[in-house]
Amino acid sequence: MAKSLVEMAAEIIAAQASQSRMTPDEITEGLQKTYEALQRIQGREEGAPEPVTEKISKTAPSASIQRNKIICLGCEREFKQLSKRHLASHGLTPRSYKEKYGIPLATALTAKSLSAKRRRIAKERGLGEKLAQARKKRLRKK
Numbered sequence: 001m002a003k004s005l006v007e008m009a010a011e012i013i014a015a016q017a018s019q020s021r022m023t024p025d026e027i028t029e030g031l032q033k034t035y036e037a038l039q040r041i042q043g044r045e046e047g048a049p050e051p052v053t054e055k056i057s058k059t060a061p062s063a064s065i066q067r068n069k070i071i072c073l074g075c076e077r078e079f080k081q082l083s084k085r086h087l088a089s090h091g092l093t094p095r096s097y098k099e100k101y102g103i104p105l106a107t108a109l110t111a112k113s114l115s116a117k118r119r120r121i122a123k124e125r126g127l128g129e130k131l132a133q134a135r136k137k138r139l140r141k142k
Protein backbone atom coordinates (compact mmCIF):
# COMPACT_ATOMS: atom_id res chain seq x y z
CA MET A 1 0.00 0.00 0.00
CA ALA A 2 1.18 3.51 -0.76
CA LYS A 3 2.50 5.53 2.11
CA SER A 4 0.46 8.47 3.23
CA LEU A 5 1.89 11.94 2.70
CA VAL A 6 2.25 12.39 6.45
CA GLU A 7 4.28 9.21 6.73
CA MET A 8 6.46 10.23 3.82
CA ALA A 9 7.00 13.71 5.23
CA ALA A 10 7.83 12.29 8.65
CA GLU A 11 10.39 9.92 7.13
CA ILE A 12 12.04 12.69 5.17
CA ILE A 13 12.27 14.91 8.22
CA ALA A 14 13.46 12.04 10.42
CA ALA A 15 16.24 11.39 7.91
CA GLN A 16 17.15 15.07 7.92
CA ALA A 17 17.04 15.30 11.72
CA SER A 18 19.35 12.33 12.03
CA GLN A 19 21.91 13.99 9.78
CA SER A 20 21.83 17.46 11.25
CA ARG A 21 20.74 18.76 14.59
CA MET A 22 17.31 20.25 14.30
CA THR A 23 15.36 22.09 16.95
CA PRO A 24 11.80 20.91 17.57
CA ASP A 25 10.62 24.08 15.86
CA GLU A 26 12.73 23.34 12.80
CA ILE A 27 11.40 19.82 12.70
CA THR A 28 7.79 21.04 12.90
CA GLU A 29 8.40 23.64 10.22
CA GLY A 30 10.27 21.19 8.05
CA LEU A 31 7.54 18.62 8.44
CA GLN A 32 4.90 21.13 7.42
CA LYS A 33 6.86 22.37 4.42
CA THR A 34 7.70 18.86 3.28
CA TYR A 35 4.09 17.80 3.67
CA GLU A 36 2.90 20.78 1.63
CA ALA A 37 5.48 20.11 -1.04
CA LEU A 38 4.42 16.46 -1.24
CA GLN A 39 0.81 17.53 -1.46
CA ARG A 40 1.62 19.84 -4.36
CA ILE A 41 3.49 17.11 -6.16
CA GLN A 42 0.70 14.61 -5.60
CA GLY A 43 -1.90 17.12 -6.75
CA ARG A 44 0.06 17.66 -9.90
CA GLU A 45 0.22 13.93 -10.52
CA GLU A 46 -3.43 13.25 -9.91
CA GLY A 47 -5.03 16.41 -11.16
CA ALA A 48 -2.65 16.93 -14.02
CA PRO A 49 -4.56 18.47 -16.88
CA GLU A 50 -4.78 16.33 -19.96
CA PRO A 51 -2.14 17.15 -22.49
CA VAL A 52 -3.37 19.75 -24.91
CA THR A 53 -2.93 17.47 -27.86
CA GLU A 54 -5.95 16.98 -30.00
CA LYS A 55 -8.84 15.31 -28.29
CA ILE A 56 -9.43 11.90 -29.72
CA SER A 57 -13.04 11.63 -30.62
CA LYS A 58 -15.06 8.89 -28.99
CA THR A 59 -17.49 8.97 -31.85
CA ALA A 60 -16.73 6.86 -34.87
CA PRO A 61 -16.93 8.87 -38.09
CA SER A 62 -19.51 6.44 -39.42
CA ALA A 63 -21.68 7.03 -36.36
CA SER A 64 -21.29 10.78 -36.33
CA ILE A 65 -24.04 11.43 -38.82
CA GLN A 66 -27.28 10.41 -37.22
CA ARG A 67 -30.93 10.83 -38.03
CA ASN A 68 -31.55 14.01 -36.12
CA LYS A 69 -28.05 15.27 -35.51
CA ILE A 70 -24.50 15.31 -36.69
CA ILE A 71 -21.73 15.08 -34.12
CA CYS A 72 -18.68 17.17 -34.83
CA LEU A 73 -15.72 14.81 -34.61
CA GLY A 74 -13.51 17.68 -33.62
CA CYS A 75 -15.33 18.66 -30.44
CA GLU A 76 -18.18 16.16 -29.93
CA ARG A 77 -20.78 18.87 -30.13
CA GLU A 78 -24.09 18.11 -31.79
CA PHE A 79 -25.51 20.02 -34.70
CA LYS A 80 -28.27 19.79 -37.24
CA GLN A 81 -25.67 20.73 -39.76
CA LEU A 82 -21.93 21.20 -39.56
CA SER A 83 -21.40 24.69 -40.83
CA LYS A 84 -18.33 25.89 -42.65
CA ARG A 85 -17.97 28.46 -39.92
CA HIS A 86 -17.86 25.83 -37.20
CA LEU A 87 -15.38 23.71 -39.14
CA ALA A 88 -13.24 26.79 -39.59
CA SER A 89 -12.99 26.98 -35.79
CA HIS A 90 -11.13 23.68 -36.02
CA GLY A 91 -9.05 24.98 -38.91
CA LEU A 92 -10.93 22.73 -41.32
CA THR A 93 -13.05 23.06 -44.40
CA PRO A 94 -15.88 20.60 -45.17
CA ARG A 95 -13.49 18.87 -47.54
CA SER A 96 -10.54 18.60 -45.18
CA TYR A 97 -12.90 17.57 -42.39
CA LYS A 98 -14.14 14.66 -44.47
CA GLU A 99 -10.63 13.74 -45.53
CA LYS A 100 -9.38 13.88 -41.97
CA TYR A 101 -12.06 11.56 -40.63
CA GLY A 102 -12.43 9.37 -43.67
CA ILE A 103 -15.94 10.49 -44.53
CA PRO A 104 -16.85 10.08 -48.19
CA LEU A 105 -16.66 13.44 -49.92
CA ALA A 106 -20.18 13.05 -51.29
CA THR A 107 -21.62 12.81 -47.78
CA ALA A 108 -23.55 15.86 -46.65
CA LEU A 109 -22.48 17.15 -43.27
CA THR A 110 -26.03 17.41 -42.04
CA ALA A 111 -28.34 15.29 -39.93
CA LYS A 112 -29.81 12.49 -42.03
CA SER A 113 -33.38 13.72 -41.58
CA LEU A 114 -32.30 17.14 -42.78
CA SER A 115 -30.49 15.89 -45.86
CA ALA A 116 -33.43 13.60 -46.65
CA LYS A 117 -35.74 16.58 -46.45
CA ARG A 118 -33.46 18.56 -48.73
CA ARG A 119 -33.34 15.71 -51.20
CA ARG A 120 -37.13 15.54 -51.19
CA ILE A 121 -37.43 19.28 -51.76
CA ALA A 122 -34.88 19.09 -54.55
CA LYS A 123 -36.74 16.20 -56.10
CA GLU A 124 -40.06 18.00 -55.88
CA ARG A 125 -38.51 21.08 -57.38
CA GLY A 126 -37.00 19.00 -60.16
CA LEU A 127 -40.34 17.34 -60.72
CA GLY A 128 -42.01 20.73 -60.88
CA GLU A 129 -39.53 21.88 -63.49
CA LYS A 130 -40.09 18.79 -65.57
CA LEU A 131 -43.83 19.32 -65.38
CA ALA A 132 -43.40 22.92 -66.45
CA GLN A 133 -41.21 21.85 -69.36
CA ALA A 134 -43.67 19.17 -70.36
CA ARG A 135 -46.45 21.75 -70.27
CA LYS A 136 -44.42 24.11 -72.45
CA LYS A 137 -43.76 21.34 -74.96
CA ARG A 138 -47.43 20.54 -75.08
CA LEU A 139 -48.24 24.18 -75.63
CA ARG A 140 -45.75 24.37 -78.48
CA LYS A 141 -47.21 21.31 -80.12
CA LYS A 142 -50.67 22.84 -80.19
Ligand SMILES: [Zn+2]
Nearest residue numbers: 072074075076
Ligand atom coordinates in the same frame (compact mmCIF):
# COMPACT_ATOMS: atom_id res chain seq x y z
ZN1 LIG B 1 -16.50 20.99 -33.61
